[in-house]
Amino acid sequence: MPFEPVILFFLLGALAGLIRSDLRIPAVLYESLSIFLLLAIGLKGGVELARYPLADLVFAALTVVLAGALIPFIAYPVLAKMGKLPRADAASIAAHYGSVSVVTFAVGSTFLAGQDETVEGYLTVFLVLLEFPALMIGIWLARRGEAGSDWGKVLHEVFAGKSIVLLLGGLIIGWIAGSEGIKPLDKLFFDLFKGMLAIFLLEMGLVAASRLGDLRRAGWFLASFAIVMPMVSAAIGIVTGLLLGLSIGGTTLLATLYASASYIAAPAAMRIAVPEANPGLSIGAALGITFPFNLLIGIPAYHWLTKTLYGVFA
Amino acid sequence: MPFEPVILFFLLGALAGLIRSDLRIPAVLYESLSIFLLLAIGLKGGVELARYPLADLVFAALTVVLAGALIPFIAYPVLAKMGKLPRADAASIAAHYGSVSVVTFAVGSTFLAGQDETVEGYLTVFLVLLEFPALMIGIWLARRGEAGSDWGKVLHEVFAGKSIVLLLGGLIIGWIAGSEGIKPLDKLFFDLFKGMLAIFLLEMGLVAASRLGDLRRAGWFLASFAIVMPMVSAAIGIVTGLLLGLSIGGTTLLATLYASASYIAAPAAMRIAVPEANPGLSIGAALGITFPFNLLIGIPAYHWLTKTLYGVFA
Amino acid sequence: MPFEPVILFFLLGALAGLIRSDLRIPAVLYESLSIFLLLAIGLKGGVELARYPLADLVFAALTVVLAGALIPFIAYPVLAKMGKLPRADAASIAAHYGSVSVVTFAVGSTFLAGQDETVEGYLTVFLVLLEFPALMIGIWLARRGEAGSDWGKVLHEVFAGKSIVLLLGGLIIGWIAGSEGIKPLDKLFFDLFKGMLAIFLLEMGLVAASRLGDLRRAGWFLASFAIVMPMVSAAIGIVTGLLLGLSIGGTTLLATLYASASYIAAPAAMRIAVPEANPGLSIGAALGITFPFNLLIGIPAYHWLTKTLYGVFA
Amino acid sequence: MNRPLQARKLLTIVCEAALEKRLEKELPQLGAHGYTISDARGSGAHGRRDAAWPSSANIRIEVLCEQSVAEAVAHHLEAHYFSSYQMVIFLSDVQVLRAEKF
Amino acid sequence: MNRPLQARKLLTIVCEAALEKRLEKELPQLGAHGYTISDARGSGAHGRRDAAWPSSANIRIEVLCEQSVAEAVAHHLEAHYFSSYQMVIFLSDVQVLRAEKF
Amino acid sequence: MNRPLQARKLLTIVCEAALEKRLEKELPQLGAHGYTISDARGSGAHGRRDAAWPSSANIRIEVLCEQSVAEAVAHHLEAHYFSSYQMVIFLSDVQVLRAEKF
Ligand SMILES: Nc1ncnc2c1ncn2[C@@H]1O[C@H](COP(=O)(O)O)[C@@H](O)[C@H]1O
Ligand SMILES: Nc1ncnc2c1ncn2[C@@H]1O[C@H](COP(=O)(O)O)[C@@H](O)[C@H]1O
Ligand SMILES: Nc1ncnc2c1ncn2[C@@H]1O[C@H](COP(=O)(O)O)[C@@H](O)[C@H]1O
Ligand code: NA
Numbered sequence A, B, C: 001m002p003f004e005p006v007i008l009f010f011l012l013g014a015l016a017g018l019i020r021s022d023l024r025i026p027a028v029l030y031e032s033l034s035i036f037l038l039l040a041i042g043l044k045g046g047v048e049l050a051r052y053p054l055a056d057l058v059f060a061a062l063t064v065v066l067a068g069a070l071i072p073f074i075a076y077p078v079l080a081k082m083g084k085l086p087r088a089d090a091a092s093i094a095a096h097y098g099s100v101s102v103v104t105f106a107v108g109s110t111f112l113a114g115q116d117e118t119v120e121g122y123l124t125v126f127l128v129l130l131e132f133p134a135l136m137i138g139i140w141l142a143r144r145g146e147a148g149s150d151w152g153k154v155l156h157e158v159f160a161g162k163s164i165v166l167l168l169g170g171l172i173i174g175w176i177a178g179s180e181g182i183k184p185l186d187k188l189f190f191d192l193f194k195g196m197l198a199i200f201l202l203e204m205g206l207v208a209a210s211r212l213g214d215l216r217r218a219g220w221f222l223a224s225f226a227i228v229m230p231m232v233s234a235a236i237g238i239v240t241g242l243l244l245g246l247s248i249g250g251t252t253l254l255a256t257l258y259a260s261a262s263y264i265a266a267p268a269a270m271r272i273a274v275p276e277a278n279p280g281l282s283i284g285a286a287l288g289i290t291f292p293f294n295l296l297i298g299i300p301a302y303h304w305l306t307k308t309l310y311g312v313f314a
Numbered sequence D, E, F: 001m002n003r004p005l006q007a008r009k010l011l012t013i014v015c016e017a018a019l020e021k022r023l024e025k026e027l028p029q030l031g032a033h034g035y036t037i038s039d040a041r042g043s044g045a046h047g048r049r050d051a052a053w054p055s056s057a058n059i060r061i062e063v064l065c066e067q068s069v070a071e072a073v074a075h076h077l078e079a080h081y082f083s084s085y086q087m088v089i090f091l092s093d094v095q096v097l098r099a100e101k102f
């Protein structure tokens, strides 16, 4: 089945939102599920990572971060010049699209597992590494020229942020414990992963539906950006993956990472560091359009493209 | 063992409430568990449903809904004439008893599984279908003769209500995915079902205990009604089940559905649509008496009666 | 691996707290997890208990309670005389150290399972029995000589308290259901136990880190007490276990129980019954020092000591 | 900057959580420019509401507004909800910045 | 309908969540006809209370009542809780409908 | 005991939850001796904030303080947050016991 059942939960949530159902996922359940998902992704990545010599990763990781850093630098001028958005907004949106969405990554992994594609375990490391550079770049884009930006504060905000702490913490615990040591924990963190993701997607559907108003105000330019930008980013991801000699699964997941737009870490960081930016625009685009686009169309498309190119180049 | 351990959790909760323990199930946990249970019941029903040709169901479903619609029409005159309750109260209580309790359904299913009875998978469809007609009937009973009841609002309240959305949404997702496609989700939604139900019942015990005060104020008539009415409804259910040629398990579960009284969807709908009705009366009866009665005595009794009649008629 | 991965979660939480991460475990998740853990420990104990004739337990239980009652009587004079703490504080801290920590018990059980040590199932009964006597003793120590302490209120506070109700309730349900009857519940309560414990420990790490300030104010005497006292208590536990003829696992776990200091039941009870006592001192010592000490050093040490003595005496 | 403080009314409503959706629709229609809601529990003439489950939860709504709006809302609530719902309202005098918002 | 607004007092108590059960019992005994509670966190003379776990949670209680009851409650709390518990109380003037309720 | 009630100001801030950490640091610097925070949702000039997820959650902060501190905080917030954040503040008169605390 090319259709992942977890995606149906997203659609259910979105539909419930659109018909103004009184269904609400309590905020605390949302927070609890996101703690679970971040830890679980970290742990799983850590267990996989234990299989690879770390030294080999350094070059690949560096390449992935540098290639990923292109994204905000492509997005910013498009938003500022073509979209005529104020500097702060263009920079903030660029940061959202340069950073990554953990849930899109999770859905991508799930999709690939359903397609029997194996994925290099260290992709989770890339997930961790890709989260923050774009945030820094976005803040720099917004603030350059101004005196006295407090980078220390910003760095702390990002690195001590919930998602980095849990992903990295999980990664290290998984790496120390290894696939045997983690054993009774896998019943919670691995076996239930997809079910928890399904409930989380139900909530994301509800939230995405409630963001459509913001989006309508944002207009056609931003809506188009929210579809074209992930395709460009995915292309960068596919090229990078092929150059690094990743598998089909690994390349597709890297493309998915690049294509995804952050709607957890980035909004939190931008709200504090670039307060003039309108969060309605960036969250509306990232969550209202790009997230469903990646889920429903993007991921299968990136997979198809990777397979096709793999046949040609690899 | 004819005694289901999940019922012990209800008793534990009720006892904790009676001794005024400081045990509290956080409201958010209650909401999270009810989202889980509704989704899980829907999904399970959907997976089962995939095995039946839908067309065959239409006649059975229609019969079940029509027979079920008798219940509020029996309950209302009893409450209004014999019980001398004001119109709004009689109508509201009739709606509660005409509608169904998802948790009673879940305990019934669990009980029957423990008795090695198979149940037709489409009973979940009946659960969905039986939830709302009685609410409409109750509102009509309370409002008939009045000008300008806003039925559009009421219909939206019920159909966009949390329980219909999650049950129906789960049903459709389960139906699309099928028993293979649902695979990694079953670890959360099916394997953990009974444990989650146990914790939910612990909370229902606590809430039921806190409702006994309301009940004492309601008096003997309502207390008797809360025991006799489910028996009458169960009898209707057994006859309907036998006529439709359901299995012993299916007939018992249909009887349980009819006998159960809603204390989630009905209170929410009645509070908005029939505000003059005293919610203490309806919830006190449904949750303080009928719910424990069904759990402890009703369900095994309906099963025994069905088995006995089955020997005679089928 | 002598290192339990669940302990890494505690360290992760503590680290996150120290670097002032914005990671927060919602209070409701904390409460939900503690309900889960208490119930699960009770259920597991109850299932195990079904294997033992209850009569045999009475003598052992009595001994364990009496030996345990020594602890607050040792702690109090040390705190009051050597530590020069006010009477209320000395009594309250003595109560905390005389009572037990459910989570330390859970980590101890997990550790022993990892070491392939079997543990007598009725240790859970001891856990229940050891929770409250020290609280009574502490209140008596604080109040003796005063007129009209309201013991009825205090007894109710403790026995109707959440932890006794859930532990004892679980114990009885597990005992009635037995290992077969509990069957589908084990997927939630037993299989996921360690994962849930891991998330709980993450939170305890966060809370412990936030308590370090309190501790710094408390000074060296209390910090030393928080390390020496558990060692003394563990020694009493090992002697008692050996005298009662418990296995190595059982003796280690009894020592762990004695060594553990309550930071759930005791703070709640003391806040109401001995309000003049500064909760910062007792919670800071119990959670900030003794809890991590037992997790990281104590439990393996008590195990090693028990094994060594077992070779000599048994 | 340093705009002057101006007088407005603060209307606080404590009522059953079941009314949230409805009041969110009606308040703006009655002239309120905004509101703030938080969860609550409590006790009153109709007994204790412990928020242990949705049927027994309260909410607490605050509306900053002009005297006339406060009175309109109060009288609307009195007419439509006082008899059938558990509800308490009270008004107080407050000072605000940017008074044009309210 | 359109009953007049009448003056009453609003007493607000912010304190440790551990006191909830006890205050729920004492307030009616002191003459309060009702109260509203919500969860809170905060900071004061005794340091920060972040509500991360039960021991560090606060609650916020509001009591609408007559001046005399407000004073009775305030002085009861002062006598019994101020020295050993983290607690802050304040009074304000409010106007209510159905003043006989309070 | 039976200390007299004294007048103070109550400053209430309703704003985006994202500001909590920052305001917790700044309030004491501006002279506040304490504060109380609770979770909220709401609606205002910038639309509805339903607290369904962290980005749309509000908080409600109360500060009991002297007039001068209340004004200092209000003007600090006005200068630093009003233009870019969703925030509403209001002041009211209250009476406290132990006025030296605030
Ligand atoms: N005197 C009071 N002071 C504060 N809150 C009150 C008071 N009376 C009632 N309430 C609140 O209003 C709700 C409904 O009140 P009632 O309709 O009197 O039962 C209660 O659940 C309380 O939350
Ligand atoms: N100045 C203040 N303004 C508002 N709330 C306060 C203030 N001082 C204390 N509180 C609240 O009262 C609780 C106890 O205060 P305290 O006893 O001063 O530590 C704190 O945790 C705060 O929630
Ligand atoms: N008139 C009002 N009364 C009460 N609360 C308000 C009002 N206006 C705004 N708020 C609160 O302040 C938040 C931010 O307001 P705003 O910046 O106007 O969107 C809203 O989400 C509400 O919680
Ligand atoms: Na990206």
Ligand code: NA
Pocket: B071, B096, B097, B098, B099, B100, B101, B233, B257, B258, B259, B260, B261, B262
């Ligand atoms: Na029924």
Ligand code: NA
Pocket: C071, C096, C097, C098, C099, C100, C101, C233, C257, C258, C259, C260, C261, C262
């Ligand atoms: Na101990």
